[in-house]
Amino acid sequence: MQARFARGIAQMPLTVAAREVQQAEAAVMPEVGDLVTVCSRDQETRFSIRLIGVAGPDLWYGKIHEINRGVEMLVVAEGLELDDVVSVRRAEIASVIPAERPH
Template sequence: MQARFARGIAQTPLTVAAREFPTADPAAVPEVGDLVTVHSQDLETEFSVRLNAVAGPDLWYGVIYAISRGAEMLVVAEGLELDDVVSVRRQEIAAVIKSDHHH
């Protein structure tokens, strides 16, 4: 996962090493509007990202909606904050919550 716009970062792109997940369910392909989950490499930190644009084949832009580590909700983790804009690759997406589901 790479930051597209993050507060406090001038010129250097910030990349968070995300755990890769094989695409098991082709029906779970994310679409704009979906909420996806990305885990840090150590699986300690979980980022929830709302997708808002297609950036290329198997690549989306999104906004960080929530950050958690275990039961603890965070505002900042791994250099990223809530509301930062990131790009997410399909292989980094651990789970997809479709935008048409009402919870």
């Protein structure tokens, strides 16, 4: 997962090592508006991200909606904050909660 902005003296994009997830063929494919979960590689920090745009095949832009470490809710973790915009690869998405869509 990579932040779309630069922070700090180096002005480099911020990258958080996310755990890659084996996807089943029948797994729900995320769409813009869905809420997805990305887990850090240490599996202790979970980021809930609302997808806001498509960045490419199997790549989305999203805004961090919630950050959790265990039962603790955080505002900042691993250099990322609530409302930061990040890019997320399909392989990093652990779960998808579909947005309400008309049927």
